[in-house]
Ligand code: IMP
C-alpha cells in the first residue's frame with residue numbers, strides 16, 4: 001500500500017485503469033453527435049482528468065476548445081456547503097456543444113448549477129463527463145452522460161482530488177486509510 005505524506009493510501013483506481021477508461025470515454029464521445037466541442041473543466045478537482053481527457057480526444061480525432069470554470073461546493077473539509085462561482089469562463093457558449101468535465105459527481109449540486117448556467121447562456125447541448133460517480137450520494141436530479149467509474153461511498157483523493165488541499169498530485173485515485 002502506498003505511503004504518502006505519512007499516510008497509508010489504498011489504491012482504488014490505478015493510473016493504468018484510469019488511462020484505459022479515459023481513452024474508452026474519448027472514443028465514445030467521438031462517436032456521439034457532439035460537434036465543435038467546448039470542454040469546460042470544473043476546477044479545481046477535474047484538472048488532471050481534463051488534461052488526460054483532451055489528449056485522449058486528440059487520439060480519438062477530436063479537437064476541442066478548452067475552458068476552465070472554478071466552482072466551489074466545499075470548504076476545506078468533506079462536508080458539502082453552498083455553491084459559489086469563483087471564476088467564470090471567458091468564451092461565448094451560445095450555440096455551442098459543451099462538455100462539462102468533473103472529477104466526481106456526488107450530490108450533483110455543482111453540476112446542476114454549472115449545467116443550468118450554460119443552458120441559460122444558450123448552449124445548444126450540455127453533456128457531463130465525470131471520472132467518478134458517487135451515485136448513492138445524489139441529491140439533485142442529474143446524471144452524467146459519461147462516467148469513468150462508479151465510486152464507493154468513501155472520501156477519495158488523488159488524480160486531482162484533495163482532502164484539505166493535499167494529495168492532488170497522486171497519479172491514482174485512493175482512500176486515506178490511516179497513519180503509516
Ligand atoms: P457535488 O456538488 O456534491 O456533486 O460535489 C462535487 C464536488 O465535490 C466534486 O467535484 C469534488 O470536487 C468534490 N468531492 C466530492 N466527493 C469528493 C471526494 O470523495 N473526494 C474529493 N472531492 C470530492
Ligand code: MG
Nearest residue numbers: 045046103104
Ligand atoms: Mg469538482
